[in-house]
Amino acid sequence: QSALTQPRSVSGSPGQSVTISCTGTSSDIGGYNFVSWYQQHPGKAPKLVIYNVSKRPSGVPDRFSGSKSGNTASLTISGLQVEDEADYYCYSHAGAYTPWVFGGGTRLTVL
Amino acid sequence: QVQLVESGGGLVKPGGSLRLSCAASGFTFSDYYMSWIRQAPGKGLEWVSYISSSGTIKYYADSVKGRFTVSRDNAKNSLFLQVNSLRGEDTAVYFCARMTTDDAFDIWGQGTMVTVSS
Numbered sequence: 001q002s003a004l005t006q007p008r009s010v011s012g013s014p015g016q017s018v019t020i021s022c023t024g025t026s027s028d029i030g031g032y033n034f035v036s037w038y039q040q041h042p043g044k045a046p047k048l049v050i051y052n053v054s055k056r057p058s059g060v061p062d063r064f065s066g067s068k069s070g071n072t073a074s075l076t077i078s079g080l081q082v083e084d085e086a087d088y089y090c091y092s093h094a095g096a097y098t099p100w101v102f103g104g105g106t107r108l109t110v111l
Numbered sequence: 112q113v114q115l116v117e118s119g120g121g122l123v124k125p126g127g128s129l130r131l132s133c134a135a136s137g138f139t140f141s142d143y144y145m146s147w148i149r150q151a152p153g154k155g156l157e158w159v160s161y162i163s164s165s166g167t168i169k170y171y172a173d174s175v176k177g178r179f180t181v182s183r184d185n186a187k188n189s190l191f192l193q194v195n196s197l198r199g200e201d202t203a204v205y206f207c208a209r210m211t212t213d214d215a216f217d218i219w220g221q222g223t224m225v226t227v228s229s
Contacts, residue, residue: 102156
């Protein structure tokens with residue numbers, strides 16, 4: 001099972017919005033609503049920021065939102081803050097054979 | 112508080128073995144599915160293995176199938192990963208993670224480093 005496809009990097013200025021895409025296939029993103037997003041700061045464990053395509057765990061700011069269209073999921077961060085600078089990974093359920101697959105990760109730089 | 116703490120990593124020669132452990136606290140461990148996820152230095156996340164709450168259902172990534180074995184001891188709130196026939200490409204930080212019924216990893220440990228080198 002191939003990794004989901006994410007842009008290698010995105011950037012934005014404080015206060016702006018950025019969107020990170022995650023492209024898969026009908027066997028993963030397109031076939032399930034089990035899409036989640038993770039934020040990882042250097043040297044730290046990943047943190048769940050979005051699950052079930054668009055739900056936010058308790059404690060995650062509403063600046064973080066998720067969506068899905070066809071085989072592509074998206075994470076949007078509005079009102080960018082310096083502390084949002086991190087790596088972001090998407091993830092999807094991918095069926096019975098290799099049930100879980102991550103995207104390659106996107107480095108967000110807040111300029 | 113809800114916590115996962117990994118241990119057991121280290122430096123091992125190619126072909127060697129290790130047993131990674133993950134100690135859970137602050138929640139009813141036996142209620143949750145669990146997974147191991149790894150991250151090679153400077154690389155992205157790779158799902159490695161899954162185990163059901165009872166331990167009866169297990170899945171593995173193709174890259175580790177036949178070499179890694181996941182298990183759990185619900186009485187001791189512990190998750191394990193036996194890693195055998197290690198290769199250089201297995202060098203990574205290994206995280207254990209709790210899974211929700213929505214198929215998300217909501218709690219992660221801090222990771223344990225496995226380095227495979229002669």
